[in-house]
Amino acid sequence: MKAKGAFLPDIVAFCCAQSAYQAADTAGSMRITYPENIRVIRVPCAGRVDVLHILRAFEKGADGVLVLGCHEEACRHLSGNIRAKNRVQRVNTLLQEVGIDGKRVEMFTLAPNQGSRFARIANEVNERIKELGPSPVKSGA
Amino acid sequence: MIVAERKPLEDIREMIAGYKKILIVGCGTCVTICWAGGEKEVAVLSSQLRLASKKDGNELEILEATIERQCEKELVEALKDKVQQVEAVLSMGCGAGVQPIAEIFPDMPVYPALNTTFVGMPEGEGVWVETCRACGDCFLDKTGGICPIVRCAKGLLNGPCGGTNNGKCEIDSEKDCAWTLIYRRLEQQGRLDAMRKYYPPRNFQAVIRPGKVETLPA
Ligand code: SF4
Ligand code: SF4
Numbered sequence: 001m002k003a004k005g006a007f008l009p010d011i012v013a014f015c016c017a018q019s020a021y022q023a024a025d026t027a028g029s030m031r032i033t034y035p036e037n038i039r040v041i042r043v044p045c046a047g048r049v050d051v052l053h054i055l056r057a058f059e060k061g062a063d064g065v066l067v068l069g070c071h072e073e074a075c076r077h078l079s080g081n082i083r084a085k086n087r088v089q090r091v092n093t094l095l096q097e098v099g100i101d102g103k104r105v106e107m108f109t110l111a112p113n114q115g116s117r118f119a120r121i122a123n124e125v126n127e128r129i130k131e132l133g134p135s136p137v138k139s140g141a
Numbered sequence: 142m143i144v145a146e147r148k149p150l151e152d153i154r155e156m157i158a159g160y161k162k163i164l165i166v167g168c169g170t171c172v173t174i175c176w177a178g179g180e181k182e183v184a185v186l187s188s189q190l191r192l193a194s195k196k197d198g199n200e201l202e203i204l205e206a207t208i209e210r211q212c213e214k215e216l217v218e219a220l221k222d223k224v225q226q227v228e229a230v231l232s233m234g235c236g237a238g239v240q241p242i243a244e245i246f247p248d249m250p251v252y253p254a255l256n257t258t259f260v261g262m263p264e265g266e267g268v269w270v271e272t273c274r275a276c277g278d279c280f281l282d283k284t285g286g287i288c289p290i291v292r293c294a295k296g297l298l299n300g301p302c303g304g305t306n307n308g309k310c311e312i313d314s315e316k317d318c319a320w321t322l323i324y325r326r327l328e329q330q331g332r333l334d335a336m337r338k339y340y341p342p343r344n345f346q347a348v349i350r351p352g353k354v355e356t357l358p359a
Contacts, residue, residue, distance in 0.1 A: 055192070097189065098189050098193045
């Protein structure tokens with residue numbers, strides 16, 4: 001296993017097409033950089049992200065998962081962001097039960113024009129996951 | 142409907158420790174409705190088990206199947222192909238679902254992934270309450286369709302007791318007093334005379350356990 005300093009986490013970010021995905025785009029056009037090891041997956045709504053999608057990401061070796069949706073009261077599909085929040089909470093519990101730190105999955109909300117917020121979240125989460133180290137599933141530790 | 146809850150992962154892992162290939166069987170009826178053992182819960186449990194065994198460096202292959210009702214032998218028989226490929230079966234049906242699987246495949250160890258809790262109904266999203274204890278001598282005709290055997294903490298037949306407290310139960314102030322509910326329901330229907338009758342102690346052995354019902358085919 002690589003030394004902790006060299007560890008580059010695999011982070012999957014499910015991004016709502018109405019907000020977070022556009023925010024990632026905004027970050028790009030504003031030339032704000034964010035870690036390249038964050039894999040952006042575009043979803044029609046944060047509410048499309050199911051408990052199983054997140055669990056499967058961990059099964060496939062993700063070190064962390066982000067769900068990014070619209071701010072509360074701003075969901076294009078009314079309550080997709082609330083559903084996503086509850087599901088992230090649920091996955092948190094399911095992971096804890098398995099013995100994986102529940103903090104490896106997080107949800108944030110943002111607006112489509114918040115490119116710098118997107119980059120900030122990406123950087124902060126990247127640091128937090130680096131701190132936690134590789135997923136125990138991946139390393140078989 | 143039958144209400145059940147999933148057992149803690151730790152308990153389930155202990156049951157299946159040592160097996161390398163298992164089948165998780167969901168049930169598409171009661172336990173699907175109470176989010177304990179339907180197709181979705183089967184997928185979540187199998188993902189959790191895979192994650193846990195990968196984490197511990199153990200090998201575990203999981204097959205999944207959800208049938209309409211585990212409590213019907215004909216439906217359980219359809220699992221044969223899958224059962225033949227595994228070393229053990231984990232049932233996510235209620236206790237009445239686990240047993241037919243164990244009976245039809247007597248060579249196969251069958252384990253329960255759920256704790257079967259009661260017969261009840263949904264009260265709101267994600268909340269189920271007990272409403273019937275299958276006593277075998279239904280009393281609901283006298284109580285406006287509200288079961289005092291289950292819903293009254295003391296199972297009184299001639300309630301309410303002196304502890305009824307503004308519609309709540311003296312045993313648990315969070316719970317409704319079943320006899321207040323019964324009174325209001327009968328009042329609403331103009332049937333309060335039913336409250337004025339005395340009901341003698343009932344035969345609580347109306348069903349000799351294990352219960353059995355035999356009916357001629359219709
Ligand atoms: S096995 Fe039968 S009684 Fe049990 S949950 Fe399934 S359908 Fe309901
Ligand atoms: S009286 Fe008996 S059969 Fe009727 S609802 Fe109550 S427990 Fe069930």
